[in-house]
Amino acid sequence: MSMIPEKRFWLLRRLAKVLTVGAWVVFALVVLVTPVGIARGVVARNNAEVWDWVKYGTSGGLIFVNLLWIAQSIQVILAIEENTKQSTYVLEKLTTLAQQIRDRLAENEEAREER
Amino acid sequence: MLDASWCACYPSPVANGVRHESISEREIVSGRALAAVAYLPGLCFIGLLEAPNNRFVRFHARQGLALFLCEIVAWLGIAIVDDSLGRIPVLGMIAGASLRLTLGLGFLAATAYGVAKGLSGDTVRIPFLGDLPDKLRF
Numbered sequence: 001m002s003m004i005p006e007k008r009f010w011l012l013r014r015l016a017k018v019l020t021v022g023a024w025v026v027f028a029l030v031v032l033v034t035p036v037g038i039a040r041g042v043v044a045r046n047n048a049e050v051w052d053w054v055k056y057g058t059s060g061g062l063i064f065v066n067l068l069w070i071a072q073s074i075q076v077i078l079a080i081e082e083n084t085k086q087s088t089y090v091l092e093k094l095t096t097l098a099q100q101i102r103d104r105l106a107e108n109e110e111a112r113e114e115r
Numbered sequence: 116m117l118d119a120s121w122c123a124c125y126p127s128p129v130a131n132g133v134r135h136e137s138i139s140e141r142e143i144v145s146g147r148a149l150a151a152v153a154y155l156p157g158l159c160f161i162g163l164l165e166a167p168n169n170r171f172v173r174f175h176a177r178q179g180l181a182l183f184l185c186e187i188v189a190w191l192g193i194a195i196v197d198d199s200l201g202r203i204p205v206l207g208m209i210a211g212a213s214l215r216l217t218l219g220l221g222f223l224a225a226t227a228y229g230v231a232k233g234l235s236g237d238t239v240r241i242p243f244l245g246d247l248p249d250k251l252r253f
Contacts, residue, residue, distance in 0.1 A: 009165070
């Protein structure tokens with residue numbers, strides 16, 4: 001197993017980044033635009049407009065949470081996959097080492113018996 | 116020499132059309148992450164793009180697509196309920212909210228189950244989907 005950074009799953013990695021950036025863009029838009037809209041409705045004493053802006057803000061918040069959730073899920077899955085691979089590699093190495101030690105012990109035992 | 120085999124995958128109770136023997140261990144090992152990602156909303160085709168010939172990924176992508184279709188139908192149903200029953204002042208709102216919560220938690224649980232099964236290398240059906248995944252041919 002090479003220790004060179006993985007080229008696999010490049011599409012997933014890129015998608016996770018794009019989704020994270022998209023989520024924060026949506027969040028910034030919601031934070032910047034919604035309060036202004038609500039304030040305008042309040043100043044104009046237009047309850048319907050205020051209510052509409054609250055609904056837009058909530059929708060934006062939900063989109064933000066959804067995008068971030070998907071991006072984080074992808075990253076968690078990739079991290080678990082990477083971990084599994086690394087631990088399998090370590091387990092292989094340890095098993096090989098244990099077997100080599102066992103072989104060496106057996107050889108030593110045989111040599112001692114011959115002597 | 117002892118072989119720490121590749122399989123961190125566990126034997127699976129396969130009560131479905133896809134025989135576990137037909138999916139090789141290599142396919143399972145290389146496709147675990149893609150199989151898990153297939154259950155995230157709308158991402159079922161990512162696995163097919165990255166590993167189109169992997170039967171393990173295809174199995175999970177099919178289930179992911181079926182789950183996604185069910186989610187779309189459910190949200191359409193909720194929109195219809197909101198526009199009809201939701202007009203009843205208090206009762207409608209409570210009915211809509213509880214329906215949304217129940218379905219949302221149900222789909223979240225199904226997604227988590229699918230992701231866990233994909234990552235552990237199992238080919239297990241998601242409950243309640245029936246044979247819908249088998250009808251999706253790709």
